[in-house]
Amino acid sequence: MGRTPSCDKEGMKKGAWTPEEDKLLVHYIKKHGHDCWRTLPMLAGLRRCGKSCRLRWTNYLRPDIKRGPFSSEEEACIIRLHGMLGNRWAAIASHLPGRTDNEIKNFWNTHLKKRLLSTGNILQTSLSPSDCEPSTLKSELPSTRHTVQCESFRLEGEARLSIESSMLRSSSTSKTDCDIFLKLWNSDVGEKFRNIAKLPKKEEASETPMSQTSSWTKLESSSCITCEERSSISCGSDTTPEQTDCYRPG
């Protein structure tokens, strides 16, 4: 049943790639393309599994890879997109031509996260669930609760918009999920979603345990990149921060 195995683990080389292996892989792909990663290593004369070849190509050998340090514009874009998308590195990378998800992920983990933590911005901004230790989540600090609330709000927004994006996908297959998400956010659908903010404000989230809320609750967005950046994302938006007050269902 099913396909034949992509590679037997025995005899497969692991670890750093040598220049000779790179040359073989580049030469083969330039000549034949990479329609089938499963058979590519054998045909190219490489003792690597297809997965390893694919990663090497997409993260390092591709001709359109942009090497070198990130510009301040790229940096700002990453921060904005991470605030909106979380750790969806592939989606973020799709907005930064020439940059790979792996590169952006490394840059975030080694530079941006530390910098934001040191400036005290990250708790209120783009800290993702995976960045939060379970013990931290149990904290009663309002800022921590806010982070959780913003994250749940963001996820709910994505869930709502994904329904619409799945409809769009059938008519437009050239767009990435992220493109669709951003486009939708700035569309009528997004506007409807933003208008939720105009609902009557019940209570301040920072003073109400999450388990006790029973209706839409406003989130503190004064220092929340997840909320603020949504309106100023580089792809364009005509909303103001006041229009993007965050609510979540109780």
Added chain:
DNA sequence: AAATGGACCAACCGCTTTAGC
């Protein structure tokens, strides 16, 4: 000069989704 620790990044691991049989 050697030891140590931190920063950086390429590559691997494992989970999820997609698609072939």
Added chain:
DNA sequence: TGCTAAAGCGGTTGGTCCATT
């Protein structure tokens, strides 16, 4: 239609380099 492997993706690891002691 269900099983399975391929592909895609995010998290993590391990090696290398460099600054500091």
